[in-house]
Amino acid sequence: GQNIDQPTEMTATEGAIVQINCTYQTSGFNGLFWYQQHAGEAPTFLSYNVLDGLEEKGRFSSFLSRSKGYSYLLLKELQMKDSASYLCAFLPNNAGNMLTFGGGTRLMVKP
Amino acid sequence: KAGVTQTPRYLIKTRGQQVTLSCSPISGHRSVSWYQQTPGQGLQFLFEYFSETQRNKGNFPGRFSGRQFSNSRSEMNVSTLELGDSALYLCASSLYWSSLSGNEQFFGPGTRLTVL
Numbered sequence: 168g169q170n171i172d173q174p175t176e177m178t179a180t181e182g183a184i185v186q187i188n189c190t191y192q193t194s195g196f197n198g199l200f201w202y203q204q205h206a207g208e209a210p211t212f213l214s215y216n217v218l219d220g221l222e223e224k225g226r227f228s229s230f231l232s233r234s235k236g237y238s239y240l241l242l243k244e245l246q247m248k249d250s251a252s253y254l255c256a257f258l259p260n261n262a263g264n265m266l267t268f269g270g271g272t273r274l275m276v277k278p
Numbered sequence: 279k280a281g282v283t284q285t286p287r288y289l290i291k292t293r294g295q296q297v298t299l300s301c302s303p304i305s306g307h308r309s310v311s312w313y314q315q316t317p318g319q320g321l322q323f324l325f326e327y328f329s330e331t332q333r334n335k336g337n338f339p340g341r342f343s344g345r346q347f348s349n350s351r352s353e354m355n356v357s358t359l360e361l362g363d364s365a366l367y368l369c370a371s372s373l374y375w376s377s378l379s380g381n382e383q384f385f386g387p388g389t390r391l392t393v394l
Contacts, residue, residue: 202385209282209368209385210321254321263375264311264383265334268321 169193173255173269179245180277187240187253187272195260199231199238202254204271210254213240242274250276280305282371282386290392296357299389303350303371309333310352311383312344315366324367327352328375356391364393 171191179185191199198217202210214222216231216238228241240253252273256266283302291297303310312324323336327346344354350371356363370383 200383209387212382212384215382256321263326263328263333264309264370264372264381265323265326265336266311266313266321266383267323268313270320 169257169259169267171255171257171267171269173253173272175270176273176275178275178277179242181245181247183245184241184243185245185274187242187255187274189238189240189255189269191236191238191255191257191267191269193236193257193259193267195262196233197258197260197262199229200256200258200266201227201229201238201240202256204252204254206251213253245276247276247278250274282369282384284367284369284386284389286389287387288390288392290394291359292394293359293361295359296355297359297391298353298355299367299369299391301352301354301369301371301386303352303369304384307371307373307384308350309372309375310346310350311370311372312352312354313368313370314338315368315388316364321368324354326375333375359393361393364391366390 173189201213204210214229221230226243252271254271256268309328311326315321326334346352366388368388369386
């Protein structure tokens with residue numbers, strides 16, 4: 168079957184680094200997405216990994232290990248505006264754009 | 279470039295009624311996907327349309343249906359509404375559809391449906 172897990176909540180301090188983990192199980196895999204969603208707003212795309220390794224985009228980085236079914240999102244130099252839910256989603260094989268989402272990790276950044 | 283637009287933004291219905299939600303994708307995008315978001319179940323895929331054809335369907339009852347028009351605009355319909363259908367319905371558009379690789383999906387602001 169298909170399954171995807173991520174922590175429900177995390178708290179971090181402004182200026183710090185936080186890592187949000189995501190594990191998944193699927194028989195076919197076509198990539199792993201991370202989205203950010205502020206309360207009451209639409210999800211916005213952060214990153215897409217299809218090969219193993221680290222993808223860096225400014226303060227945000229995403230890592231994928233296909234053999235371990237594991238990904239993480241790394242947020243550096245945390246800012247108050249980073250308080251949001253972070254959604255991990257994988258794309259099965261032959262599934263077009265049909266994403267399977269985790270429950271989301273609600274990140275609270277404190278001063 | 280205008281983003282994904284959804285109408286209406288808020289809707290209140292009663293059990294047994296039906297509802298139609300509309301989504302206009304980003305200009306030039308031809309794939310439209312629909313998702314349901316609830317606090318308990320998170321974001322769940324409903325269906326995806328490309329070139330007026332349903333390409334994928336999630337695990338939802340037949341009361342949920344959709345269609346896509348030649349201009350790529352899409353509508354979804356829910357008939358015989360139940361209390362559990364109360365949710366945020368999100369539409370996402372993508373440039374293309376492919377079974378071989380993923381591409382970025384841009385989400386609209388959603389329609390908040392409340393069923394009383």
